[in-house]
Amino acid sequence: MSQLSSAGSSGLSLERSSQGGVSSRCWCGGEVTTYTSKTDENPYRRFFRCVGGVKEKNEKHMFRWVDDPLLEEIMMVERKQNQLLEDQKKMVTNNVELQKEMVKEVVEKVEKNMIEIMRQELMVAKESMQKSIKKRICVVIVVAVSMAWLYGKMI
Numbered sequence: 001m002s003q004l005s006s007a008g009s010s011g012l013s014l015e016r017s018s019q020g021g022v023s024s025r026c027w028c029g030g031e032v033t034t035y036t037s038k039t040d041e042n043p044y045r046r047f048f049r050c051v052g053g054v055k056e057k058n059e060k061h062m063f064r065w066v067d068d069p070l071l072e073e074i075m076m077v078e079r080k081q082n083q084l085l086e087d088q089k090k091m092v093t094n095n096v097e098l099q100k101e102m103v104k105e106v107v108e109k110v111e112k113n114m115i116e117i118m119r120q121e122l123m124v125a126k127e128s129m130q131k132s133i134k135k136r137i138c139v140v141i142v143v144a145v146s147m148a149w150l151y152g153k154m155i
């Protein structure tokens, strides 16, 4: 009895593993090929379909989902990625206010720095102007004095 049941179960598992090996011909004699589903319910899921059935859009022809554990995994990963993307979006929207604050802070800092730099530049410009004026005054005085000295000598 136990031998029979084990044989039965092994036969069942054999049948299960041979599910992927779907007959290459439909009952109508049409070729059976794999397609990739593009529906929202089963995105990227592959299925066997009779070529004639696809052309005729007839549901009675050969149809069977491909039991592909890899595809299941890919879909899982995709779902996770979508979840991650959603989470990121949420985080971004939460961060917008924070980013605004940060940008404001940076802009304020830059403005302060700019004002400071402008002030320093102005100071330098003023100083150099004053220096050049002083220099000119010095030159004028020297010239005037030497001219006066020359005049004094001439007279």
Ligand SMILES: [Zn+2]
Residues within 6 Å of the ligand: 026, 027, 028, 029, 030, 050, 051, 052, 053, 061, 062
């Ligand atoms: Zn068919």
